Amino acid sequence: MKKKKISNNNLKSLDTTLNNSNLEYSNITIIQQNLLKWYNKNKRDLPFRKDKNPYKIWVSEIMLQQTRVSAMLSSYYNFIKELPDISSLANASEEKVISLWKGLGYYSRVKNLKKGAEYILDNCKGVFPKELDICLMIPGIGSYTANAILSISFNLPFAVLDGNVKRVLSRLFLYENNISLNSSHNELQILANKLLNKEEPGDHNQAMMELGALICTPFPNCNTCPLVTECISYKNGMQNFIPIIKKEDNRISIELRFYLLKNRNNKLLIYTDKNRRFFKTIPSLPFLIFGKSLSVKYEEPNKFRNDFLNSIKSTPRYLKKKHSITNHDITLSYIMETIDDFSVFPNDSIFIKLEELEENFPSSIAKKLLKEIIEDSLF
Ligand code: SF4
Incomplete structure (x- = not known):
């Protein structure tokens, strides 16, 4: 032929x-x-x-x-x-x-x-x-x-x-x-x-x-x-070899560490932060990003994230499943703390029950966190 x-x-x-x-x-x-x-x-x-x-x-x-x-x-x-x-x-x-x-x-x-x-x-x-x-x-x-x-x-x-x-x-x-x-x-x-x-x-x-x-x-x-x-x-017997797809290796590995900050009524803080890397437009649990070679430009620093969240030194729990957003390979972790001093919290903070998390922080990450927290029986 x-x-x-x-x-x-x-x-x-x-x-x-x-x-x-x-x-x-x-x-x-x-x-x-x-x-x-x-x-x-x-x-x-x-x-x-x-x-x-x-x-x-x-x-x-x-x-x-x-x-x-x-x-x-x-x-x-x-x-x-x-x-x-x-x-x-x-x-x-x-x-x-x-x-x-x-x-x-x-x-x-x-x-x-x-x-x-x-x-x-x-x-x-x-x-x-x-x-x-x-x-x-x-x-x-x-x-x-x-x-x-x-x-x-x-x-x-x-x-x-x-x-x-x-x-x-x-x-x-x-x-x-x-x-x-x-x-x-x-x-x-x-x-x-x-x-x-x-x-x-x-x-x-x-x-x-x-x-x-x-x-x-x-x-x-x-x-x-x-x-x-x-x-x-x-x-030509080439159907299993075409198309040729070679992606540039621009994947970034990071850890997203979420903070479950509870008030005395056992309600969790969520808030919106337009200057962060992810979830700029929806409320989310507070989080910090860790990873090699993340520059300041990667995320605008602010007092709440950089001073307050960073000062919490409890050991995080890691989720078994990885997650990805665009070109980021994400390890998820979370820390749970009860907080008395609300003065440091962002102005638009709101407090929700754990079971309201998915509704207020509509994302697959919230779903994964919720499942893990319930399985860990930590709340
Ligand atoms: S399935 Fe695709 S590769 Fe196979 S004959 Fe059809 S067009 Fe060609």
């Missing part, structure tokens, strides 16, 4: 590549047709696909960043029930919006979603715009989200490129560059644009994402793939 392969260099001009018949337009047509046929037969019955409402697509796309479909569905139903359109989201309180996002994490996403809704209400009469340049001005909407909404809701010819689509494309065309690089992102976007079915861009994009989620997974199931006859990686 003749091997077809795109080398690292020949993506510089994809038109040339296509014209050189490495990848022929006829192959592209077959891929588009087989993909759509498969999608129409096999797509999952998901609520945000039922109508083409741009608001619902938008909410679902933001929820699906970092979260699997199965994990976001109940939050999605609840969110749309409570805030069914752009104006209800724009006019909702931040507390309400955050409470509806509970369990999904990354709360800055929902804050940006709300800011985006406010922007559309103020600048676009509350109607989601159909123009790409205007979409990209909406807070929280980048090119992936804009392309997804415009293609799925309005059938406009913009190709999406998320992690699933990158995997499918790089295997289909035996793309051998490191897909973590920005330059690769741009080249794969060119490939995605070329492969886009201009007649059915919305379904085509969803089909690519669905194929990546269901068949062309990290361990691909090529025997059931509708694109197997056109897949260059498969023809």
Whole structure:
């Protein structure tokens, strides 16, 4: 069998590549047709696909960043029930919006979603715009989200490129560059644009994402793939080695030490601190960050954290499970103390019962801490 392969260099001009018949337009047509046929037969019955409402697509796309479909569905139903359109989201309180996002994490996403809704209400009469340049001005909407909404809701010819689509494309065309690089992102976007079915861009994009989620997974199931006859990686026996992903080693190992400071009523201090590294926008238990080579710039120092918390010298208890936030590998620990002198506490301190912790400090870390504290029977 003749091997077809795109080398690292020949993506510089994809038109040339296509014209050189490495990848022929006829192959592209077959891929588009087989993909759509498969999608129409096999797509999952998901609520945000039922109508083409741009608001619902938008909410679902933001929820699906970092979260699997199965994990976001109940939050999605609840969110749309409570805030069914752009104006209800724009006019909702931040507390309400955050409470509806509970369990999904990354709360800055929902804050940006709300800011985006406010922007559309103020600048676009509350109607989601159909123009790409205007979409990209909406807070929280980048090119992936804009392309997804415009293609799925309005059938406009913009190709999406998320992690699933990158995997499918790089295997289909035996793309051998490191897909973590920005330059690769741009080249794969060119490939995605070329492969886009201009007649059915919305379904085509969803089909690519669905194929990546269901068949062309990290361990691909090529025997059931509708694109197997056109897949260059498969023809070369390379499907298990593509895509090539080499992340820069920029992980930072730190310890987050939480302080469970109880008043005489056995209630715990939580507070909001905009100058700390994590949980800038929600209340949390007080904590300190320990780790090698953490500079002052890493976190603005303040009196409460640097003097008061640092002066507590009790031995911390360590949680068995590790945690991660962005590029941080986190060891979790906690110290419990009863405090008499409240003068050092931040102004916006509030006191809550232990069982109210998750509700007031909505995060997976709070969940882990609570479980461990209850298991340790320390409270
Ligand atoms: S044949 Fe295999 S590697 Fe190629 S696109 Fe299909 S599932 Fe992915």
